Amino acid sequence: MTFLTTLDDKALANGGKPDFSLSQRGRSAMEILGSLQKFSSGKLRPAARAEFEADETAAKLSAQHAADTEGKDGRERIAAARLIARSKPMFRLERFIQRYVAEEVFNTGIPAIEERRPMFEAFVNAPIAKPAGGTLELTGIEAPRYWETEWHLEPGGWEGYDLYGPLFAFAVGPFVFSKGGYAAVGVGDDIAQQRIKTVRQFPKAHYERIYEPGCGGATTFRALNTVFPDAELVGSDLSAGLLKGGHRMAESQGLKAHLKQREITRTGEPDASFDGVITYALHHELPPKENAKLFEEMYRILKPGGDIVISDPPPFRVVDLFHAVVLDWETENRGEPFFSAVLHSSLEQQLKDAGFTNVEGYALGQDWYPWITRATKPVDQQLEKAA
Ligand SMILES: C[S@@+](CC[C@H](N)C(=O)[O-])C[C@H]1O[C@@H](n2cnc3c(N)ncnc32)[C@H](O)[C@@H]1O
Incomplete structure (x- = not known):
């Protein structure tokens, strides 16, 4: 047979x-x-x-x-x-x-x-x-201790197994994740489409340079390239393994992207050098204080008038109580130490505290997921501060 x-x-x-x-x-x-x-x-x-x-x-x-x-x-x-x-x-x-x-x-x-x-x-x-002409910079920097967590129960954490790339691409992705119904993802949801829908939340029709902190295996870059084919794409992450896999995937698919091993609150990018920032499934894996620092760093590297679009699980205050209990379960049971702390916090407020304006949050799909938070770096920062 x-x-x-x-x-x-x-x-x-x-x-x-x-x-x-x-x-x-x-x-x-x-x-x-x-x-x-x-x-x-x-x-x-x-x-x-x-x-x-x-x-x-x-x-x-x-x-x-x-x-x-x-x-x-x-x-x-x-x-x-x-x-x-x-x-x-x-x-x-x-x-x-x-x-x-x-x-x-x-x-x-x-x-x-x-x-x-x-x-x-x-x-x-x-x-x-x-x-495709993209680049990969591996600098071997020291990771903060929280990053060593066995995220999602992955043995050894992000770098714990040399073939995690194939494990997700050929096993977990097509047979398990594709059916949805885990963590914040609703049952039957198509996670590839969710990324594209998220990228479409950028308010402008054109972007020259888009940055993704915590880009992991560069999965969001495929969606970015679909919606903004002319934008230059730059991403950073701590995981050498994920970056290598992402670089390979991008290069083999003709997708030009620049991937850098960086701690995302210290990107080393020049001031005002991007007009778009996207984060995908990132903030619930950072301690709330690190999210605040990250928003300050993203504000610094964005040009005045630049936009940030975020997709992460919905905050507890917007979901019903049963769903809040379901999401809260992740913290103790699926290797997500900051999940509840971040869902109790307000990314919207943290963005405002970093200086962003036009801050809004809304759901794109079932179970309030993906939950989008987006904001803009004001053109006239002096005026905004005075207001
Ligand atoms: C859940 S994954 C999401 C990856 C990617 N955005 C995606 O949607 O597939 C979170 C990523 O953030 C990265 N990360 C977490 N904390 C970081 C930090 N302080 N500096 C750089 N990368 C970090 C992890 O290595 C991991 O790749």
Whole structure:
């Protein structure tokens, strides 16, 4: 029997040409995880919500949450709601499955990549036929301690496994993430489209130079290039592994981008050298104080009149109480130490404190996600300060 696109191991040993997919066994393991997650968030979570909302105390707290639009008593209320949710069997089952899938994408995904290590190693090291002319600067700088976290339960953190690139590109991405329904991403959501929609939130039709701090594997650059094909793209990150993978991906797809290993609150870019800044899935991974510093740095490198567009999970104050409990769960259970602290904070206020104007926040899709925050560096900063 022929399985879709994959040659079996015997055929590979006999000189068959690899097609860069997992083995049938690896693929089915990932398929099961993706389907479980979809079932959990698509079927069990609405049932867990109904059970929560039927609780009299939860209903009262939910009404208070809806009325408290500034999120003043959010911490106490979410703590109380968390206890109620945890007392309900459907919530516990749904969260158990979320945690199980989050661990298993590594427990089964890494062996699935290892099964074909030579093939994936060859893929990440293959020469690029027609380079796009982008650059990669690796400076080997020291990372702040918080960055060493095992984010999303990834063993060893960002640099913990040399084939994390292929793991996400060939296993977790197509079989699990593609179905949505994890963290802030709604069930069935198309995360590639969400990036494009986010880029479209830039208010102007043209940008000359766009900067992305925390660009990781440069995934947002594909979307930036789709919407603003003439813009020069520059990104920075601490992870040498992610930057190398991003550079390779960009170069092999004809996408010219300049990637630099930098700590994002000290980019080294000249003052007023960009007209656009975008951040994607970044702020919930920074301590709130670092977000404040980052906004000051982005304000510095933006030209007067330049725009910043941010996509991150929604703040607790804008979501309903059940969803706040679901998001809050990430902090203790999916390697996200700052998730709740950042969702209790206000990126809007931090942008204003850094000097930005026209600050606004709004949702683009279901479950208030992606949540966009955008703002502008005023043209006349003296006048703004005086006002
Ligand atoms: C969740 S990932 C998002 C990556 C990318 N923006 C995307 O959407 O795929 C967060 C990224 O921020 C980077 N990062 C976190 N703190 C950083 C810091 N202080 N300096 C540079 N990069 C940082 C991480 O290395 C990681 O690649």
